[in-house]
Amino acid sequence: MKYVDEFRDAQLAKKLAEKIKVAAAADRTYRLMEFCGGHTHAIFRYGIPNLLPDNVELIHGPGCPVCVLPIARLDMAMMLAKNPGVILCTFGDMLRVPGSGRTSLLNIRAQGHDVRMLYSPMDAIKLAQENPDKKIVFFAIGFETTTPPTAVLLQQAKTLQLDNLSVFCNHVLTPSAMHAILASDDVNIDGFLGPAHVSTLIGSQPYEIFPQQYNRPVVIAGFEPLDVLQAILMLIHQLNEHRAEVENEFTRAVTPHGNEKAMALCDQVFKTRDSFEWRGLGSVPHSALAIRPEYAQWDAEVQFADWLQEQLQKQQKPPADNKACECPSVLRGVKKPHQCKLFGNPCTPDNPLGSCMVSSEGACAAYYQYGQRRIAVASGE
Amino acid sequence: MCLAIPVRIESIENDDTAMADIGGLRKAINISLVTDIKPGDYVILHVGFALKKLDEDEAQKTLAMISDIDLQNAVAAETAGV
Numbered sequence A: 001m002k003y004v005d006e007f008r009d010a011q012l013a014k015k016l017a018e019k020i021k022v023a024a025a026a027d028r029t030y031r032l033m034e035f036c037g038g039h040t041h042a043i044f045r046y047g048i049p050n051l052l053p054d055n056v057e058l059i060h061g062p063g064c065p066v067c068v069l070p071i072a073r074l075d076m077a078m079m080l081a082k083n084p085g086v087i088l089c090t091f092g093d094m095l096r097v098p099g100s101g102r103t104s105l106l107n108i109r110a111q112g113h114d115v116r117m118l119y120s121p122m123d124a125i126k127l128a129q130e131n132p133d134k135k136i137v138f139f140a141i142g143f144e145t146t147t148p149p150t151a152v153l154l155q156q157a158k159t160l161q162l163d164n165l166s167v168f169c170n171h172v173l174t175p176s177a178m179h180a181i182l183a184s185d186d187v188n189i190d191g192f193l194g195p196a197h198v199s200t201l202i203g204s205q206p207y208e209i210f211p212q213q214y215n216r217p218v219v220i221a222g223f224e225p226l227d228v229l230q231a232i233l234m235l236i237h238q239l240n241e242h243r244a245e246v247e248n249e250f251t252r253a254v255t256p257h258g259n260e261k262a263m264a265l266c267d268q269v270f271k272t273r274d275s276f277e278w279r280g281l282g283s284v285p286h287s288a289l290a291i292r293p294e295y296a297q298w299d300a301e302v303q304f305a306d307w308l309q310e311q312l313q314k315q316q317k318p319p320a321d322n323k324a325c326e327c328p329s330v331l332r333g334v335k336k337p338h339q340c341k342l343f344g345n346p347c348t349p350d351n352p353l354g355s356c357m358v359s360s361e362g363a364c365a366a367y368y369q370y371g372q373r374r375i376a377v378a379s380g381e
Numbered sequence B: 001m002c003l004a005i006p007v008r009i010e011s012i013e014n015d016d017t018a019m020a021d022i023g024g025l026r027k028a029i030n031i032s033l034v035t036d037i038k039p040g041d042y043v044i045l046h047v048g049f050a051l052k053k054l055d056e057d058e059a060q061k062t063l064a065m066i067s068d069i070d071l072q073n074a075v076a077a078e079t080a081g082v
């Protein structure tokens, strides 16, 4: 068992596609949202939409952390990067996202500020130890998958009493965003493909509220093509039978309570923010994490509070998204990427004008990379 | 950026570190978030951290479920003497 090839078998995929065709009732539609950007990417990479009948539609959700970070927070990261003596470090995708005035962290770096890419949050420890005269700020983003590694980083910083390292925390929570989507009136979804890796951490239990409160089924799905197809089939069966339950297709990694060790550590280090701004969803209550006061010494928002205040006052205009960019609608599944006037020209992965074109998990980047525009146009969408 | 992949644990170095086979390369990964890891196990790796051990029995069950109808058909065909 290699956990990869077995779940990419083309023959089985064809059979599953057949089963889906048989199961999908011709007199209704099935609008299924894959919450997670990892699924969006896999769905396009393996051409899954082409395997589905017309009345089974996949709607791409907001589960791409790069895509949902609001411009104001990205601007704050750039302000931190401009602080003399700061080395700002973050994951590669974040460097290319356009902020206010289309400035990205890459532009800030070109202006001579020290901005670096890292692969693991733990690289920030090394950076802090190697640069004792600098202030290392880790610009942390991500859903529940990336949060525990940041918690380990903060715990290590405390153990080692590193006084030149801090974290700018932008970790966000999946279930809160699902609530926001189900509560908004322009989004019409019959069921959710639940995230794979997020669920390995939080478990399947936190999704129980969605069938109960909104009468919508959730099927947690792995990232391989057979996983996605099987989960779609399970959702169709539930909808046909008027059931709304949490089912788990990804049992090889997801248990009801997830990774309790990792979640307990997160709980020691982080607390829930009252609300947080999301691109596309607006302000969502209890949807993000802040660093606990016990770790304030390593919290960039505390350590650089005066500097950020000063910079915010200097800002001439309030942070604003590119008006023609449809990312907010794309992130709620209300519009498809090719319905944006800028899609493909001039907005491309090499020249992203919005956040959804940056990361490979962004719906615009996935559409662009795998040629869905042509398919969608050809099918008259 | 949420990319996470299954990797095989080759050896345990200490409580926090293991060596893993990542696409044919041996690399150190952080295992402080998981428990009971031993060489030969597969884990989901994300930003340098093992997030969760993969369960082989469950993986087999899922594969059996995916090919379920075909198994039943095969059994049915056999009992019918086809």
Ligand code: SF4
Binding pocket: A324, A325, A326, A327, A330, A337, A340, A341, A342, A343, A344, A347, A348, A352, A353, A354, A355, A356, A357, A364
């Ligand atoms: S194509 Fe570009 S500009 Fe249009 S919604 Fe997507 S990211 Fe925004």
